[in-house]
Amino acid sequence: MNWLLQGQVYKGKRFQGFSASVLKLFAIICMLLDHxxxxxxxxGIYSISDTLSQQQLEHWIMLDSMLRIIGRVTFPIMAFFIVEGLFKTRNVRNYILRLGVFAFISEIPFDLAIENSLLDFEHQNIFFTLxxxxxxxxxxxxLSQELFLARLVPIVIAMIxxxxxxxxxxxxxxxxxxLMYAFYQIRLSKEAIGAIYIATEIARPQIAVGSAIYAVLMFFYNGKRGFNMKYLFYVFYPAHLLILGMILRVKF
Incomplete structure (x- = not known):
């Protein structure tokens, strides 16, 4: 378990927090449950709701709500590591290219699993956002740090x-x-980043639990890389969506 916790009490050593790889792995698990x-x-299940009893349907609704809440942990973790990756990568252009390539690779699997369609332009996968x-x-x-308003321009354009x-x-x-980029720039503590993210989600209480879990995890982030899992998320994302999409097509 030492590789997992990167410092949990083990052979007399004290817990030193979670590494980046552990947090990313946790995010992947939460993402899988969410999807x-x-x-x-x-x-799937909701499409055959007329064949279910009221009690069965309520159980599925409750389970779905739990899974979706857990899934809210994933995006803030990935957003944080996108920002950290910008500061640590040796080649930003290749970093952007890699994300872009997997955005297109993942789109059909995403549409199959999430929209139950081969190609749907009404909802694009998370790689495009990242x-x-x-x-x-x-x-x-x-851009120069003194040109604050100018630095807002690419952000606003990206939002549009x-x-x-x-x-x-x-x-x-x-x-x-x-926001995470701005916080990272001024060296705010990682737990403060989590707290501020929660603050941005107050208007959406249904995902406050996921945000709170994220804040706790970031409190224990030790800044270490951990084990090598550079391409795990890139491969896992389209792969698990493709499998879910195939299950959806076969079973329902």
């Missing part, structure tokens, strides 16, 4: 683009990435 709810339950957000903060980073393309989390997702 099971969004795909299997909402697109790459648009990354491009926005990368451009903002190039995300809204127009109907990406997952849309303009709000870009705003979260931008």
């Amino acid at each position: 099971i709810g969004a795909s299997y339950i909402e697109e 790459v648009i957000g990354l491009m926005a903060i990368a451009i903002a980073q190039k 683009v995300a809204y127009a393309l109907k990406t997952d989390y849309g303009a709000e997702g870009i705003a979260v990435i931008a």
Whole structure:
């Protein structure tokens, strides 16, 4: 378990927090649970709700709500690491290109699983939000810190683009990435970043639990890389969506 906790009490050593790889793995698990709810339950079970008893339907609704709440942890974690990646990557252009490529690779699996359609332009996958957000903060980073209003321009444009393309989390997702970039720049503590993210979600109490979990996790983030899982999220995202989409097509 030492590799997992990167410092939990083990052979006399004290817990030193969670590494980046552990937080990303946790985010992936939460994302999987979220998508099971969004795909299997909402697109599958609900489509045959007329064959279920009222009690059965209520149980599925309760389970779906729980899974979707857990899933709210994923985006803020990924948004944070998009920002941290900007500061740590050796090649921002390749970073943007990689996200962009997987955005297009993931779109059909995303539509199959989440929209129960081969291709749906009404809702685009999270990679589009992440790459648009990354491009926005990368451009903002190039501008002088004294030109505050000028640095807002790429952020606002990115929010408009995300809204127009109907990406997952849309303009709000870009705003979260931008806020985390600003907090990272002024070296606010990671727990403060979590708290401020919760504050942005007060108007949406249904995901406050997920936000609170994120804040707790970030409190224990130790800033270490952990084990190598560079491409795990990139591969897992379209793969698990494709599997969920196939299950949806076969079973329902």
